[in-house]
Amino acid sequence: MSINVGIIGTGRIAHMQLAPAMQHVKGARLWSVLSRDEQRAAEFANQHGAMAPVNAYASLSAFLADPSLDAVIIATPDGLHAQQAIAAARAGKHVLLEKPMATTAEDAATITETCTEERVKLGIAYHLRWHAGHRKVAEMLHGGELGKPRYARAIWTWEADDNSNWRAHKELGQWWGLAGVGTHCIDLMRWMLLPQCGEVNRCVGVIDKSQYGGPHDETASVTLQFGDSVVADITTSVMFSTLSRFELHCDDASVICEGTLGASGSGTILINNTPLEYDVMNPYVGEIQNFIDAIEGKARIAVPGSEGQRNVELLAQASSAAG
Ligand SMILES: NC(=O)c1ccc[n+]([C@@H]2O[C@H](COP(=O)([O-])OP(=O)(O)OC[C@H]3O[C@@H](n4cnc5c(N)ncnc54)[C@H](OP(=O)(O)O)[C@@H]3O)[C@@H](O)[C@H]2O)c1
Structure with a gap:
C-alpha cells in the first residue's frame, strides 16, 4: 500500500524538486497540496498529479x-x-521538514x-x-580509507537580485545566505566529521550585512571546531555567484x-587529484525515499530532529557570535 504524502507550500523547491521527485519514490504517492490560495493549490496538485x-x-486544518x-x-x-510541523504531528502525520527546521532552537x-x-517520524531535508x-566520500572517510581528518x-x-525575498526579513526568516545554503554546509560537515572527530565545541561567525543594511547575513563566514582539533570553515553569500x-x-x-x-x-570530485567515479542521482528522490522507508520501518531517518535542532543551534550561535 502506498504512503499518501501531502505537500505544504507551492514555491520553488516544492515545484522544481520535491513534487517531481515524488514521482520516482517507491511506496509513496503525492496525495494533496496546501497553499494559501486554493486555486494555486489546485493548479499545483493537477500539474504534479496529486x-x-x-x-x-487552503486551510491547514482541513x-x-x-x-x-x-x-x-x-x-x-x-x-x-514550527507551527505547521507541530499541527501535522498532532494530527498524526509523519513530517519531512525543509531546512533549517526552525528559526529558533x-x-x-x-x-x-x-x-x-x-509517535510520528520526523526527517529534516538535507x-x-x-x-x-558525497556518499562515496563519506563511506571512504568513515571506513578509514582517507586517514584522519584534519581540516x-x-x-x-x-x-540575489535584490532583498525582496522573505529570507532577508525578520517576519518569516532568521538568516539569509546561512539559511539558504549555510545550514546545508553545516550538515555536510557534521555528517562527514562527527563520527571521527566528535561534537562541535566551538562555533564562531563573522557576518557582513552592509549592502542592504537588513537584519540578516549577506556574506557570512562560520568556523566550527569538532572535538578539540578539527577545524571546518564555511562561507556563504547572497552577493555573488561562484x-x-x-x-x-x-x-x-x-x-x-x-x-x-x-x-x-x-x-566533479577529485581524491588526491584522481576523479572519483559515481552515478549522478537525484538527491531529492533519495531524501524522500529515506523518509518513506523510515515510515515503513525499513530504514532509519538520515537526519532526525535532534540533528536539525543542533544545526539551528549552530546557526544561532554563529550569528550571535558575529553580533
Ligand atoms: N533542500 C533544498 O535544496 C532547499 C532549496 C530551497 C529551499 N529550501 C527550503 O524550502 C523552504 C521553502 O523555500 P523556497 O525556496 O521554496 O521558498 P519559496 O519559493 O518562497 O516558496 C515558499 C512557499 O511557501 C508558501 N507560503 C506560505 N506562507 C507564506 C508566506 N507568508 N510568504 C511566502 N510564502 C508562503 C508559498 O506557497 P503558497 O503561495 O502556495 O502558500 C510559497 O510559494 C525553506 O525552508 C527553504 O529553506 C530547501
Missing part, C-alpha cells in the same frame, strides 16, 4: 483532517515550519518533542546527504568537490 479525490486545500493523508512535506518559509526542540510524543558522490572547508553562494567547493583534507587524502553543492547531484 491523487486524492480532494487534492487541493488538509490535515483527511484520514487518508499519512505524511507531509513542509516547504514553506522557515518561520512557518526552542522551536526546533518543540517540533522534535511533539513528533516523539505523537538533500546533500543523498548526493551519490575541511566549503563555499556556497548565489547572487562555483561551489567542498574540501576535506585528511592524513592520507585530499578530497576536492567542485559544483557538488546544489540541487543536481552532479559536480
Whole structure:
C-alpha cells in the first residue's frame, strides 16, 4: 500500500524538486497540496498529479483532517515550519521538514518533542546527504580509507537580485545566505566529521550585512571546531555567484568537490587529484525515499530532529557570535 504524502507550500523547491521527485519514490504517492490560495493549490496538485479525490486545500486544518493523508512535506518559509510541523504531528502525520527546521532552537526542540510524543517520524531535508558522490566520500572517510581528518572547508553562494525575498526579513526568516545554503554546509560537515572527530565545541561567525543594511547575513563566514582539533570553515553569500567547493583534507587524502553543492547531484570530485567515479542521482528522490522507508520501518531517518535542532543551534550561535 502506498504512503499518501501531502505537500505544504507551492514555491520553488516544492515545484522544481520535491513534487517531481515524488514521482520516482517507491511506496509513496503525492496525495494533496496546501497553499494559501486554493486555486494555486489546485493548479499545483493537477500539474504534479496529486491523487486524492480532494487534492487541493487552503486551510491547514482541513488538509490535515483527511484520514487518508499519512505524511507531509513542509516547504514553506522557515518561520512557518514550527507551527505547521507541530499541527501535522498532532494530527498524526509523519513530517519531512525543509531546512533549517526552525528559526529558533526552542522551536526546533518543540517540533522534535511533539513528533516523539505523537509517535510520528520526523526527517529534516538535507538533500546533500543523498548526493551519490558525497556518499562515496563519506563511506571512504568513515571506513578509514582517507586517514584522519584534519581540516575541511566549503563555499556556497548565489547572487540575489535584490532583498525582496522573505529570507532577508525578520517576519518569516532568521538568516539569509546561512539559511539558504549555510545550514546545508553545516550538515555536510557534521555528517562527514562527527563520527571521527566528535561534537562541535566551538562555533564562531563573522557576518557582513552592509549592502542592504537588513537584519540578516549577506556574506557570512562560520568556523566550527569538532572535538578539540578539527577545524571546518564555511562561507556563504547572497552577493555573488561562484562555483561551489567542498574540501576535506585528511592524513592520507585530499578530497576536492567542485559544483557538488546544489540541487543536481552532479559536480566533479577529485581524491588526491584522481576523479572519483559515481552515478549522478537525484538527491531529492533519495531524501524522500529515506523518509518513506523510515515510515515503513525499513530504514532509519538520515537526519532526525535532534540533528536539525543542533544545526539551528549552530546557526544561532554563529550569528550571535558575529553580533
Ligand atoms: N533542500 C533544498 O535544496 C532547499 C532549496 C530551497 C529551499 N529550501 C527550503 O524550502 C523552504 C521553502 O523555500 P523556497 O525556496 O521554496 O521558498 P519559496 O519559493 O518562497 O516558496 C515558499 C512557499 O511557501 C508558501 N507560503 C506560505 N506562507 C507564506 C508566506 N507568508 N510568504 C511566502 N510564502 C508562503 C508559498 O506557497 P503558497 O503561495 O502556495 O502558500 C510559497 O510559494 C525553506 O525552508 C527553504 O529553506 C530547501
